[in-house]
Amino acid sequence: MKKATLILLLPGLLNAQELHTTAVWITFAVYLVVLMLIGILGEIRFSRGYEDFVTAGKSLGAWVTAISAAASAESAWLILGLSGLGYKLGFAAFWVALGGVLGYWFNARFIMLPLKRESDRLGSLTLSDYIEHKFGDRGHLLRVLSALIITVFMTAYVVAQFTGAGKQLEGMGLTSYSTGVWMGAVVIALYVLMGGYAAVSYTDLIQGLLMATVLVVFPLWGTVLAGGPGEVWRIAEGLGLTHLWGPQAFALGALGVVLAEALGIAFGYPGMPHVVIRYFTVRDEGEARRAAWIAIVWSTLAYFGAVGLGVVARVLVETNQMAQPADPEKALAVFTATFLHPVLAGVILAAVTAAIMSTADSQLIYASTTLVNDLYLALTGKRMDSRKLVWTTRGVIALLAAIALSFALMDVRFIYRFVLYAWSALGAAFSPIVILSLYDRRFNRYGALVSLIAGPTVTVLWRDGLGRPGDLYELAVAFPVSLILAWLASRVFQTNKEDAA
Numbered sequence: 001m002k003k004a005t006l007i008l009l010l011p012g013l014l015n016a017q018e019l020h021t022t023a024v025w026i027t028f029a030v031y032l033v034v035l036m037l038i039g040i041l042g043e044i045r046f047s048r049g050y051e052d053f054v055t056a057g058k059s060l061g062a063w064v065t066a067i068s069a070a071a072s073a074e075s076a077w078l079i080l081g082l083s084g085l086g087y088k089l090g091f092a093a094f095w096v097a098l099g100g101v102l103g104y105w106f107n108a109r110f111i112m113l114p115l116k117r118e119s120d121r122l123g124s125l126t127l128s129d130y131i132e133h134k135f136g137d138r139g140h141l142l143r144v145l146s147a148l149i150i151t152v153f154m155t156a157y158v159v160a161q162f163t164g165a166g167k168q169l170e171g172m173g174l175t176s177y178s179t180g181v182w183m184g185a186v187v188i189a190l191y192v193l194m195g196g197y198a199a200v201s202y203t204d205l206i207q208g209l210l211m212a213t214v215l216v217v218f219p220l221w222g223t224v225l226a227g228g229p230g231e232v233w234r235i236a237e238g239l240g241l242t243h244l245w246g247p248q249a250f251a252l253g254a255l256g257v258v259l260a261e262a263l264g265i266a267f268g269y270p271g272m273p274h275v276v277i278r279y280f281t282v283r284d285e286g287e288a289r290r291a292a293w294i295a296i297v298w299s300t301l302a303y304f305g306a307v308g309l310g311v312v313a314r315v316l317v318e319t320n321q322m323a324q325p326a327d328p329e330k331a332l333a334v335f336t337a338t339f340l341h342p343v344l345a346g347v348i349l350a351a352v353t354a355a356i357m358s359t360a361d362s363q364l365i366y367a368s369t370t371l372v373n374d375l376y377l378a379l380t381g382k383r384m385d386s387r388k389l390v391w392t393t394r395g396v397i398a399l400l401a402a403i404a405l406s407f408a409l410m411d412v413r414f415i416y417r418f419v420l421y422a423w424s425a426l427g428a429a430f431s432p433i434v435i436l437s438l439y440d441r442r443f444n445r446y447g448a449l450v451s452l453i454a455g456p457t458v459t460v461l462w463r464d465g466l467g468r469p470g471d472l473y474e475l476a477v478a479f480p481v482s483l484i485l486a487w488l489a490s491r492v493f494q495t496n497k498e499d500a501a
Contacts, residue, residue: 039191086310090241268427
């Protein structure tokens with residue numbers, strides 16, 4: 001392993017471990033300062049009115065739209081989980097990467113621009129807004145049900161992100177679990193409170209660019225360290241990592257399950273409220289088209305790069321250039337500690353922690369907006385001054401952050417059951433609605449209601465009621481079932497033209 005050359009700069013003052021910890025703290029602190037500055041800038045530019053605060057005035061450009069959506073959707077799962085899968089399975093993990101890229105391609109090709117047009121036409125600020133406006137739901141049933149689903153699962157996600165921040169900082173040996181939770185919660189809450197949606201989007205832009213850089217540069221660098229592409233292939237082939245299917249990768253039956261899961265994950269993307277809100281807020285159709293291409297390129301580089309990083313790390317372990325990680329998902333951490341200068345290692349470790357934190361900001365602002373815009377204002381019919389609405393939303397942000405912080409500090413395990421359901425429940429509830437509302441003229445509020453009920457219900461039944469048969473991910477089942485039932489309901493219960501979207 002390389003010795004930390006920075007130690008030479010401070011002889012006798014700090015040992016290697018202390019210096020590494022100090023470097024991590026410094027780089028992490030710089031990152032947090034940048035986040036706070038973005039929050040302050042957001043306060044100056046986007047906090048004059050309610051629509052500015054919750055949608056950045058629908059003025060975001062292509063880069064912010066595409067990459068902030070990606071960063072908020074992926075978080076640490078991509079940078080740690082998928083690279084770990086590449087380390088464990090080799091090239092077979094590219095099937096999972098393909099599923100993720102297909103999700104981005106589907107959103108970019110079929111969802112982003114049409115949803116931008118419809119949300120602008122209807123004057124919708126949130127996904128619940130869009131559903132009610134699109135289907136003329138005067139009784140607010142769809143709005144209330146969708147808002148409740150979003151609030152419950154988004155808040156659970158925030159708890160998990162706060163918990164993840166605490167455990168990551170503790171695992172890095174920087175602080176205790178509770179202090180880590182407090183740090184993550186306070187920093188996120190402060191810049192979201194100050195800058196609102198704009199601060200969330202711009203911080204996620206930084207995070208997304210950093211994630212993509214790591215996942216492109218590190219596999220290339222690792223390949224050079226291992227002796228070049230030919231040497232990587234030779235060693236990986238000897239380890240059985242170059243097979244896409246077959247006994248050393250997936251049997252055809254298992255491959256079918258993996259492909260079904262990959263497609264299930266892909267079709268979950270159109271229903272992620274904190275992702276599709278970016279399509280509402282892109283500046284214009286030209287920016288939306290550019291954002292679509294940026295999203296496709298970003299996802300291809302990041303997803304396939306993550307798997308490539310895992311494969312290269314496995315090769316470096318085999319050639320004794322890198323220690324074997326205790327867990328495949330720690331491959332990036334071991335690679336970082338082995339080959340990077342402490343300051344750069346601090347940047348990467350801070351980025352991983354920030355990746356966990358950055359997902360929480362999108363979910364926090366969206367859940368708060370849902371409670372204020374989709375429930376309080378819509379159901380009470382009250383009119384409030386724009387500035388008062390901003391402060392009301394800030395109050396809800398602070399309340400939800402405090403609730404999430406309390407659960408995270410208690411480390412209550414049952415909250416993780418909600419998190420396990422969250423992607424599937426949200427995707428199966430909302431993806432069919434978004435897709436059918438754009439491409440099926442006969443789709444109506446009855447179909448939307450069925451989708452909102454069927455998606456979460458099938459998710460719970462498949463996982464708990466049936467015990468996840470064949471170990472098939474819930475969304476791979478819940479999405480097609482919800483889609484078909486929603487389509488059928490629109491045919492069975494359509495009574496007049498006003499019911500159709």
